[in-house]
Amino acid sequence: MKTNNRRAAMVVTVGAIGLTGIAIAAPALADDDTYRPRPASTATANPGGYGMGIGQGMGSGSGFGFGFGFGGGMCGRLPVTAPQGTLTAAQKATLASMAQEEKLAQDLHGNLGARYDAFVFEHIAVAETQHLNAVRAMLQRYRITDPTAGQAPGAFTDSTVQATYDKLLAQGTRSRAAALAVGQQVERDDIAALNAAADGLTAPDVQQLYARLSAGSQRHLAAFTHWADR
Template identity: 50%
Template sequence: MNRKTRLATALVAGGVLTVGAVTVTAPAIAGAGPFGRPTASTSWFGTGQGTAGNGMGTAAGNGMGSALRDGSCLSPSASVPSGTLSEQQKTTLASMAQEEKLAGDLYRAFADTYPAVVFDRIAAAEDQHLEAVRTLLARYGIGDPTADRPAGQFSDPAVQATYDRLLAEGSASQSAAFGVGQQVEQADIASLQQALTGLDAADVAQVYRHLLAASQHHLTAFTTWATR
């Protein structure tokens, strides 16, 4: 069964066909997260949701219930005003696009390899998240570092190295791939929390908060699947 057929079958079985009801990852900021030096709470460069019956329902079933219901309103609302970003905050926003692409490309690669539908769903979420970030990049006149880059290819050598390492790690087994998902989401949460500190631009803060909540749901989903 190919990936699209597997996903459709699982969604029909779980009765969840809502459009855009998926989740998020987060940005990497300079000096932390996957593209900078690791902190005590992140180890990027270290060594390295239906019913319980059908695997797609409530969070109590497998950690995907909440994840399937957030992420549908990620794009900044037109009613939320733009603000002013420092050069560091602009760098953070651009690196967020790289992080969304990295996560999406990883999860899609794992979805093509393993039968766990969690990879399909969260990979689809990353597409929405990247578009939300791109909306902000355009609004603030910041170049998109992911533009015209095929899956698994990145303009930044450090990002490329991180992707290659995590892909190799997750290719060892499905269990290892769940572990990679947990690493990504844990680092995302730490990065987003730091990115929100001192941020005055309301539209960017709105998106970051959505990404943070969704990344927490993703972590729950991967953790639950890893312990099944």
């Protein structure tokens, strides 16, 4: 069971980082240390320091988290600064599918995070929300319909994505170890999908977005692997 203290710390941390106001922005990225377990005694206030966690900006104000100072988990807000290009019909469809991929990761990590005492899930679910918001903003830029709009957690318009989510969720609910293995698999799949999507792509802004999403997924994979190897 999760402790009330850890849940309270998580609420304060997530409240401090903020989840709104992201324009065309790359996902917030963090060092692997963000997700490493900390002794309970270190979950203390850090006035004047850098709040630990996944977020937009490095906010120098007070914050609560697991650990102190720069340790890891510090990340700046990284806007997509590259100019807009052109996308083929196939590339537009792929960009739309990326929204479903990011929503799958967000919903799955959030669901498993509610089941197991491993805050890596909840931290990465927050990051995946930023990933999804970044993809949605790019969809809006290119006037592409967002297939995830209005969809409840765990619900997808694509039947294949829905089947994948249901399968991975069933696997992850078997045990904590199985859940961590699912977390790794989701990130591996995201990296592979992003690499494939980047092939032949010429639009600079979408190239930049995919590169940053891939970098984030690689960090998430390392975090899940660290927890699985504990």
